[in-house]
Amino acid sequence: MKIESKNVNNTLVLILQEKRLDASQAVSLKDEISEYIKADNQNIAINLHTVEFVDSSSLGALVSCLKLMGSRGRLTLFGLNKPVISMFKLTRMDRVFTLCETEEQALEALEA
């Protein structure tokens, strides 16, 4: 799984490089983001703009990361393409995650 990262103020921005998040990637998605959380990054914003497709196993991996973050800090997602937003809405996970359009909005949401 290709993930680029950068620090902006107190936030770690993770930029996924995959077109599809499916069952063949779900485990490494979960493991790699979990590493960043365990490394004590308290604000994480994940950029999904390259992602055109998310299946339920990868959605589950993201939920698992959100739970791992728990009260340690905050996690937001931004740059979601239309089919990805639909997936979050269909499964009602749009009520659970903080979904932002742009990096700016994601940073604002985390630092609020």
Add this chain to the structure above:
Amino acid sequence: MKIESKNVNNTLVLILQEKRLDASQAVSLKDEISEYIKADNQNIAINLHTVEFVDSSSLGALVSCLKLMGSRGRLTLFGLNKPVISMFKLTRMDRVFTLCETEEQALEALEA
């Protein structure tokens, strides 16, 4: 087959809108460009920048158009993507067609 067109000086620029030129489109490709030639357009430049794939039936359709143009005028192609250039080179049709990179170069080649 979606084709946009515009006139630049004495040249008709045809902008193909297809991602693939294959056997399911070859006949309409040939027929539609032939119409433009028969309508007495003496300089025609075809923009292939959307096209990622050309099979031999569509290549044949373009050859047929070149032959129809004959001594009436001139036909150039420009904006060819890598796989399309490979197809022209493989079949040695790069020696037959005038292939340009940009619209500017195509217009220059026609007006020279």
Add this chain to the structure above:
Amino acid sequence: MNYTNLIISSRFENTRLAALCATEVASRSFNSEALNEIELSIVELVNNCIEHAYEESVNQQVSIEFKLFKDHLIIEVTDNGKALDPSILDNMNGSFDFDPDDLDNLPEGGFGLNIIKASMDEVKYERLNDKNHWLLTKFC
């Protein structure tokens, strides 16, 4: 009717072959929202065959048939793996019930069949001759 049949080996990385064929076949009759629903359903279904019916044993086969009619698409998925308890499917109601504020208890799985039910117009399951047959229908 346009008929297509894809047979893949039971590995998660091959599910995208089914997705590609489904969207290419369906693109001739469905809008982009419906295409997303079809792609998602086929991926969830084939993932389930690999994960549950074959319990992730590789080199088993999953067959996916596409029949595109004037006003609907039928997708038939067949595997030779373990049977499903049909009551599981019957008890899925296509909705997603959980408390969004109860972080610790958020579901991390169990979405697949509900997604398929919510995305397709008809979902049928049959066990026949030691094979699992899934029949998905979507109207244009």
Add this chain to the structure above:
Amino acid sequence: MNYTNLIISSRFENTRLAALCATEVASRSFNSEALNEIELSIVELVNNCIEHAYEESVNQQVSIEFKLFKDHLIIEVTDNGKALDPSILDNMNGSFDFDPDDLDNLPEGGFGLNIIKASMDEVKYERLNDKNHWLLTKFC
């Protein structure tokens, strides 16, 4: 080995399903230039089955099997149509000979088999049980 089998109906618009599967399967082992050669070969071959073996009668079937091994890909294409005269294939030498300056006599067809021969490492044709079998091999 990763095994995939695609069966399409004999219509030119379905050839791109074969192209999609070929490039998806092969993308795991080949670079982009080789992928183009594989895509082109499979499109030319399936077009030929539809045009020549089935003489454009629709609703016949073309089967395309992909076997991806560690260091090579085998593609086997099968149809139930008319036989090929094998000497046609033998006489193709993978080169394109014509006079580029003789506009009136430029070839508008007859490229297909030469393209396949030039793009793949091995091309074999067999007639077996009233079926045409094409075997294409490409090494990584």
